Structures are given as structure tokens and as C-alpha cells.
Amino acid sequence: MTMKLVSFFLLVLAMVVTVRSHDYGDALTKSILFFEGQRSGKLPSNQRMTWRKDSGLKDGTEIGVDLTGGYYDAGDNVKFNFPMSFSITMLAWSVIEFGDSMGSDLQHALDAVRWGTDYLMKATSFPDFIYVQVGEPYNDHNCWERPEDMDTARTPYAISKQFPGSEVAAEIAAALAASSIAFRYTDFSYSVDLIRRARRVFDFADQYRGFYNDTLQPWVCPFYCDFSGYQDELLWGAAWLYRATLKSFYWDYVVKNAHNLGNYNEFGWDNKNAGINVLVTRLKTSNADLFIENADKFACSLLPESPARSVEYSPGGLMFKDGGSNLQHATALSFLVLVYSRYLEESKREVSCTCSLKADKNRFIQLAKSQVDYILGSNPLGLSYMVGYSGNFPQRIHHRASTLPSIDKHPDFIDCNGGKAYSDSNNPNANELTGAVVGGPFKNDTYPDDRVNFPQSEPTTYINAPFVGVLAFFKSHSSS
Template structure:
């Protein structure tokens, strides 16, 4: 949730002027989340990281309005730290404070203060919530990349939001921890290395791209961040001799991990953002003998968005409600079950199973949601039970908001 909020805020910061009338909806979505995070961090010494038992919730197929599984809250603390979840909340609050600087200055100040407070907590009491909340957050939401990347990510956003030298020093003094963490976690350093990874669990590439704008013209610091951002691009583009990702026959980018569509959306976001940063200083990227211009990065990002929206071998949109043919059986409780208006009677935990296993299309269209995505051969099973392919997630959709705003504006 925090990562989705950070990405949504970053999208508004980069492309908000191109969102038109939808900007207000983006601001509402961000504030819904940041209000929650302010509450989740309002008790001194505690950060509430999860509500509900993942096993109990996953075993029930119920409407969210009337779900009756336990709403047990789980928090990290000084004695039982969780730096990754706390620092990502700090990043979300800091990024959002920049968003609201123009639209609601008082709220912006509140968000920044909240970000500073929760970052101090994350940094002072370091440790992974795998150890403090492992029985409840794992295996569903385990941290596989360590917490140092979130601490750097949070510090980078706080520096951008506050311009405080303290946070810049945090970034510079701890950037080595990313490489140290890779050496200690080789199994998690997917093809290309951690510098090529970005998502809700691993922040390395996002740190390098975000900070690269701040240091683009500084030779000393640029070597630390821009070189890794360039290397990330070289692992991604099809013509690069350093490419480590796979592409389906239809052209969709694939990386390790579930919810395959998260990679094309979030990495395309980074390609567009980094291309814009490079354009501002008239720079290109060298991948061996191949020279890549900023416009080429944008072309690759556009190919991914086009695939998601229907330019693929199945001629199917993976965005619900978009186009003539789209995913109809997404893995989503509220979408698949009748509303209370349609069916006022209680549908209990076991009672919802019939809706889960039904082959009928979802009753309620979750307009705009993007499904988990196809297999590497471009095949897709439109089935609720195949959650790897059919489950929509906020971390798939959040970066797509900024991407679509960019292409809607025809910016180059």
C-alpha cells in the first residue's frame, strides 16, 4: 500500500499537469492512503503494518463490506522493528507532501513531519519485520531484499521533499549497503543484479533513477547513481547486448516473481521518467556498442502499454472495461460477488466459494484494474482461481497512472 502510494505520488509529480480532470481523483486516492498512514503511525513507538490475518482472509471469499474474519492489527515497535515497512511509509508521506505543496500547503507540512518522524523510527530501530511479524506477514508479504533499500528510498524522498542535508548524507553514507546486501543475498539478486530491480519489495533502481535527476550534472555523485540507472536500462532494452530480461513472442517484458504485469508497468514508468531526465541534459545511454536515445526508452515503454491495452496476440485488453475484449474473471472478491443491494443476505466464508469457482463473468466491473497478466507464451486463462494471472493489484496500477497521463499528453 505504501509503495503504491509512493508511485502514485511520483506519477502526479512528473505528469500531473497532463492528467486534466483526473488529477483530482489522483489527489483523492493519495490522500485516502496518507490519511491512513498518519493514523497508522500516530501512536509513539509503533507503526501498524498489517490489519487482518492473511491466512484467514485468503481462505474466505467474502464481500469487503460484510467480511467477518478477524481484523487483528499487527504493529512493529522499538523492540520488534520493521524498517522496510516503516521507511516505505516515510517515502509515501514525503512524496505525497510534495504533491500537496501546491494544493494543500498545511496538509503538505503535516505529511512531511509525519514522514520525518516515521523515518527516524525506521532508521533508529533497524530490523526486518520478517523477524518481528514473520508468522503473520509471511509468506504473503515477506521482505526478500532486506530493509536497507527502503531506508535509502525513504531518505531520498525526504531529501527531495525537505532539501535537508541530513537526508542527503543518509543516502551517501549508506548507498554501499545495497551492494553489501546483494553479496549476502545472492539468491535474491535476479538476473542483472539488484541495480536492475524495482517493485514493492526492492527499491534499488528507483533510488538510482530518482536521485539521478538531483545529481545529473554533478560528475562525482553521478557516477554513484546514474551509472547504475544506465546499467538498468541496458538490462532491459531488447537490442542491448546486456539484456537480462525475457520478452514474450508478442513483446511483453518478463522478470522473475508473481503478478507478471507489475514489471512492465513499473519499469516502463522508470524508463519514461529517466528518459525525461536524460533529455533535459541532452544525454544518451551506451550499452556496449549500442547507443540508446531517450526517445528509444519511451518507445519501449509505449510498446508495453500498448500490449496491456490490447496490442497483443490475443487482441485482449488486460485492463478491465477497456476495449471490446478484456479480462472478465479477475481474482477480486467485490468484483465477483453480488452487491448488498442485489443480495442483502449475508454470504459467509464458505458461501462465497460458489462465486469464486463459478465460470460466469464477474458481476461488477472493476473498471481500470489491470490483471496479473499472461504467461511467457502470451496465453491467458481468464479464471479467478488462476490468481497469478487474474489478480489485479494496486502496485500494478499505480505506476500506470503516470504513464497513461504522459502518453495522453503526447509529450516527448
């Protein structure tokens, strides 16, 4: 790409993006509040999203196990532990990296982490037997019911020695290990419990290797199939265990298995490769050169001006990758480049993308800020993709609890068929799911405010979780 084309590209972005300032602190508060709207189980007395009520109180009872709690992953009522664990890992990482910038929201962020880890501790309470999902997904997805009313099967699904699932087990281990660091200075006893369980779960994932697709394919696909294999989760889990324990065994494991790393450009609930490379830069250990080299390549691949760009950009400046719920990429990749910018600052270096293209920490901060501002409303539509932020945001999100009237307004039971009238309606949702970030616009910056288009209108925990850290950073670096 010539410098003239680069200049023209950046000029176009500057012209189409509405310039405005944003209240990152307000957006941070709302992004954490969203997780209260996704809670399953017995809600606490300090629940702030009060239109949500208790749900899933019998989860696990049919087999004599307490599996209450945790999060619904998106607009449905199933608890998928694979994306849930990734969301908890990212919430914990947000606290670890940017908790100092959260102010009064730090405790709410920790509460959000703990709501997840308490559930994961229940799901892993039996040695060599891990519960990885609650709810029969096809029946659930065919019903439009409030979680408080759901009467579809709450079947628990598990992995074991004979029926392994290394990717989901290793992701749970990563979530518990990262969370143990987040709680180290506020609840040391709980932190110790988390790391002990993380080590046991990781050992299980590594010793009994296998794809959870093979074990649970009819129930996890096509919802959360594993497409990248389980090697990335094993390295991800080991890297987090090393950061939490500083035990050389885990770092040796990462180095020994580094050849199993795949595409350095990918990161999300299914693929941890880019996250591993960036995480290693925070470990301050030897033999990290290979990972840092890949982290450099990853960072360069996001720059609009880079000839090795691995993402596309909309005319309004939003990064795009293949697949639905595109804002999951914008938030997760923005988080990684902010973390990497910290490494660049501490190591006093810049990245050489090409002979003529060099980028320092400020360039990557600028890149992340462009994505945050776009999501919050600096885009051609002037639309905030975070529900409740600014006066212009999606009104018809794909989310059962938000769409249907709350029990406060409609105490009578609404069955599966009764909810269809609400899902098919063109009316705005009955309840504001404050802080929810939806899947986002099409590649041409258009957005139909229509709950039927779920890749655009459905919020997920794994879109919001990395966004928490990003917003915390810009709350204290608003002039960046």
C-alpha cells in the same frame, strides 16, 4: 547479439503485435478509478464506483485505535501496509512527474493518494509504534467474502522499538514524503503535516533497525515477505525526504549508505534499488555520478537488443521477470524508464550501453510505449489486460468484491462458505472493477480467463499505481 539477430527479433515483434491506436486518456481515467474499488472504510459521497460500499468500519476498535481507511492490496480483504505504502509512493510520484498531463483526472489522482495517506497518518499516530497490517491473512484468504460482509479477524499488527520493521517503516516514510510534494501547491497545511510525520517515521526506521519478517513472519509471509532486506527502503526513504525537504542530512545519508545498494535491475514493492538510482537523477545534486551510472545500466538492461538484458520478452513483446503478477514489472519498469528519459532530455545525453549500442530518450519512450500498448490490447490475443478498457478484457478476475454480487443486488449477508459458489463458478464477475490491471499472460502470450489462476487474474494496487503515471505521459505524448 549480432545486428542480424536484433533485426530479426524486432521484426518478429512487429509481426505478432496487433497495430492499433489507444485512448490513453480513457485508460488513465480508468486506472485511477480502480483505486476507488480497493477502498476500505467509510466511502465518501463522491464515490464513483458505487457498487462498492462501506467496509472495515471497526478496524482498530478492539485495541482502541482508529485504523479505518486505506486500501485492500489486491483481491483479498487484508490491509498490508508494505505494498500499500509503495503504491501510494508511486501514485504520488506519478502526480509529481506527470500531473501536468492528467487534466481533470489530477484531482482524482490526488484523492487516491490522500485516501492512502490519511490511513498511514492514523497508522503512525503513536511515536515509536507503527501499525503495519490489519486483518488475519490466513483466515481471510480462506474465505471468499465481500469486504462489506467480512467477519474474519481484523487483527492489527504493529512494529515497535523492541520488534522493529525498518523496511515497512521506511516505505511509509517514503510514501508520506512523496505525497507531501504532491500536495504542496493544493493543500500546503496537509503537505507540512505529511513531511513532519515522514521525518519522524524515518527516524524510527533508521534508529530501530530490523526485518519485519523476523517480527511478524507468521502473518506477513508468504504474502509480503521482505526478500531484499531493509537497506534499500532506508535509502529510498532518505532520497524522498531529501527531495521533499532539500535538507543536506538526507542526501548525505544516501551518499554515505550507497554501498548498501543491491541489484540495480530490480524495482517493485519489495526492492527499491533501480528506483533509487532513477530518483536521484531528478534531485539535481552533487555526488550523483554513481547513481546515474547505475541508472544507465538499469535502462540498458531493459532493451531487447542489449547483450546485458535482465528481462525476458514474450513473442508478443511483453517484458517478463521471475515471480507472479508479471504486469507489476511491466508497469513499474516502464514508469522508471519514462522518468529516466526526462533526465536524458534535460541533460542532453544518451546512454552508451555498449560501444555499438547507444540509446537516447526516444528509444526508452518507445520501449515504455510497447509495454503500455501490449497491456491495453496490442498483443497476439487482442486482449486488454485492463478491466473495462476496450470491448475485450478479462471477465473472471480473482477479486472477491468484484466476483460477488453487490449489496445493491444482494442485500443479504453472504458468509465465508456462501461465497465459494461464486469463486468456483465459471460465470463472469458480477461487478466490473473498472481500471483494474490483472497479473497478465503467461510467457507465451496465452491467458486463461480463470480466477483460479491468481498470478494471472488478480489485480493489485502496485500494478496500477505506476501505470497511472505512464498513461498520463502518453496521454500528452500520444504521437511518441
